[in-house]
Amino acid sequence: MNFFYFSSPSTFFRLAGRLAPAFFILAAVLAAAGLYVGLVQAPTDAVQGEVYRVIFIHVPAAWMSMFIYFVMACYGAMALTFNSRLSAMMARALAPTGAMFTFVALWTGAFWGRPTWGTYWVWDARITSELVLLFLYLGFIALSNAFEEPRRGDRAASLLSIIGIVNLPIIYFSVQWWNTLHQGSSIKLTGSSMHVTMLTAMLLMTFAAWMYAIAASLVRVRSVILERERRARWVRDLGRT
Amino acid sequence: MKPRTKRAAWIMAGIAALGVAVALVLNAFQSNLVFFFTPTQVAANEAPRDRAFRIGGLVEAGSLARDSDALTVRFKVTDTARTIPVVYTGILPDLFKEGKGVVAQGKLGPDGVFRASEILAKHDENYMPPAAADALKKAGHPMDKGAFAGQKTEKKS
Amino acid sequence: MEGHGFYLAMSYGMAAVAIVVELVALALGRARAWKQVEEERSLEAQD
Numbered sequence: 001m002n003f004f005y006f007s008s009p010s011t012f013f014r015l016a017g018r019l020a021p022a023f024f025i026l027a028a029v030l031a032a033a034g035l036y037v038g039l040v041q042a043p044t045d046a047v048q049g050e051v052y053r054v055i056f057i058h059v060p061a062a063w064m065s066m067f068i069y070f071v072m073a074c075y076g077a078m079a080l081t082f083n084s085r086l087s088a089m090m091a092r093a094l095a096p097t098g099a100m101f102t103f104v105a106l107w108t109g110a111f112w113g114r115p116t117w118g119t120y121w122v123w124d125a126r127i128t129s130e131l132v133l134l135f136l137y138l139g140f141i142a143l144s145n146a147f148e149e150p151r152r153g154d155r156a157a158s159l160l161s162i163i164g165i166v167n168l169p170i171i172y173f174s175v176q177w178w179n180t181l182h183q184g185s186s187i188k189l190t191g192s193s194m195h196v197t198m199l200t201a202m203l204l205m206t207f208a209a210w211m212y213a214i215a216a217s218l219v220r221v222r223s224v225i226l227e228r229e230r231r232a233r234w235v236r237d238l239g240r241t
Numbered sequence: 242m243k244p245r246t247k248r249a250a251w252i253m254a255g256i257a258a259l260g261v262a263v264a265l266v267l268n269a270f271q272s273n274l275v276f277f278f279t280p281t282q283v284a285a286n287e288a289p290r291d292r293a294f295r296i297g298g299l300v301e302a303g304s305l306a307r308d309s310d311a312l313t314v315r316f317k318v319t320d321t322a323r324t325i326p327v328v329y330t331g332i333l334p335d336l337f338k339e340g341k342g343v344v345a346q347g348k349l350g351p352d353g354v355f356r357a358s359e360i361l362a363k364h365d366e367n368y369m370p371p372a373a374a375d376a377l378k379k380a381g382h383p384m385d386k387g388a389f390a391g392q393k394t395e396k397k398s
Numbered sequence: 399m400e401g402h403g404f405y406l407a408m409s410y411g412m413a414a415v416a417i418v419v420e421l422v423a424l425a426l427g428r429a430r431a432w433k434q435v436e437e438e439r440s441l442e443a444q445d
Contacts, residue, residue, distance in 0.1 A: 118334030
């Protein structure tokens with residue numbers, strides 16, 4: 001098996017079809033465990049009361065919003081440098097899921113901010129840069145569909161994704177670089193400032209979100225492959241599965 | 242929808258999304274990167290004199306006082322080096338407490354009193370059950386400082 | 399629960415809605431892709 005075996009759309013189509021259900025199941029199991037630990041087992045927070053439980057959605061969504069963008073930009077860079085079709089298709093498949101997580105992070109942040117800070121929204125550096133991320137995703141999706149020739153859409157959107165990557169360190173370090181209303185990270189390389197049960201729930205939810213993102217993008221990339229390759233011999237010979 | 246109108250719609254959507262992103266970035270660079278000023282920065286005249294701005298710090302322990310109308314509160318915001326007296330009329334957020342982080346928007350009067358129009362609580366990155374928080378407090382661990390330690394004076398421990 | 403139920407419900411509720419919307423969109427996209435493949439096949443059969 002050579003290195004480029006799975007970079008052929010036809011083999012990857014079949015592989016994705018086999019893997020996606022497994023990742024969906026993993027996501028469901030991890031989410032069930034995370035919700036149980038987070039909503040049933042985890043203790044009430046000393047300062048914020050019950051409302052802190054928003055972190056079990058908010059933090060994984062925010063992490064995934066950045067991580068998916070990074071992966072998408074990597075695929076975009078591969079699509080541009082190696083002119084590989086599958087990389088561009090993967091970037092396309094990731095964008096809507098990334099946008100969804102970004103939206104959820106912003107939304108849950110608003111409904112967390114209201115009871116804790118006293119406001120739904122402030123224009124501080126962390127929140128503004130996360131909103132920019134949402135518009136980068138939307139711009140990526142729009143650009144990739146804006147051309148009749150899909151490969152041109154690939155190139156334009158890939159370029160945008162690479163430029164937009166400067167926003168990621170801005171989001172992540174905004175709470176250190178500038179005065180923000182948003183608090184610093186609870187989890188650092190040096191350790192976490194979080195009770196262990198709360199941390200367990202948050203990590204379970206993060207892995208659930210991760211598995212879900214993989215499953216959703218695998219399903220989506222299959223649709224993208226089918227649409228793009230519908231004139232190819234292998235698609236015509238494909239039994240409807 | 243015809244393919245051409247569809248494409249035009251996507252192009253418009255793309256331009257709109259990128260336009261909003263760029264506008265947000267420019268706006269942020271103009272005013273919002275500094276979300277608040279610390280009392281030390283205010284003392285050094287780094288904060289704007291003529292327009293409203295935000296100050297951030299800890300509510301100094303023992304400084305909170307209510308006027309007789311029960312809606313006007315006075316307290317001091319400190320970054321442990323400098324303090325600014327603040328007066329505010331209105332409802333305080335739930336997490337507003339002495340010794341906790343706060344961000345106040347308003348104007349600095351000529352008398353040096355900050356007249357706040359909006360008060361936001363700033364919470365820290367610590368999450369723990371009440372029992373653990375009590376234990377920390379008894380041990381004399383200043384967990385409340387976390388709200389601002391994350392910012393200017395990153396703990397190097 | 400000092401009145402925070404609303405904020406928790408809005409957060410968890412919208413997260414659930416977002417995921418359901420995405421799953422529906424995935425199913426619709428899949429159906430559309432297969433329809434295009436079928437159209438291509440029927441065009442082929444005419445030739």
